Amino acid sequence: IQMTQSPSSLSASVGDRVTITCRASQGISNFLAWFQQKPGKAPKSLIYAASSLQSGVPSNFSGSGSGTDFTLTISSLQPEDFATYYCLQYHSYPLTFGPGTKVHIK
């Protein structure tokens, strides 16, 4: 299963609403996770099962979608949210990650 993400990068300001899209090459139901990664750090899990927020993740993060099309939304971008975001399908092996979306400061 191939995963694509769009955009590959974006520039945004603090307080902006940001939406990142992930698309699967075939239906994966809701077996989709989102991760945030900052330079030099291990990825951090944000969302699993397409829309379930990990414990401790701020509520301004949300996920939606099912089948082939998914979105990660940051409702109000905070300074600590500037990072790279990856989706992961775990419907079937081999697991596959999206190529990532880098969120820059405008």
Place this chain on the structure above:
Amino acid sequence: EVQLVESGGGLIQPGGSLRLSCSASGFTFSAYTMHWVRQAPGKGLEYVSSISSNGGDTYYADSVKDRFTISRDNSKNTLFLQMTSLRAEDTSVYYCMKDDGFDYWGQGTLVTVAS
């Protein structure tokens, strides 16, 4: 507190072998599928391999199939990745990751394949 600590990385010549370990604590290791994920310098995340909770099922990315072997020792709460026939393109930080929401990752161990 859940902890995953990788070790075993280093500089290795092309064609060589290396064994990575991931020591787990703070959860019932034997109950969870575990994964290896890698990240080449400046690149995105790449799936490597997975192993079921009892070790009976294993899965690999095409890029490492027949060269890497995943295993686990549930009595020692440790996950392994045996890597052989290493290539320059295997140079990456290797992370172990817990299944069930993928909520925990190790800090990573760097493998550099170069002569």
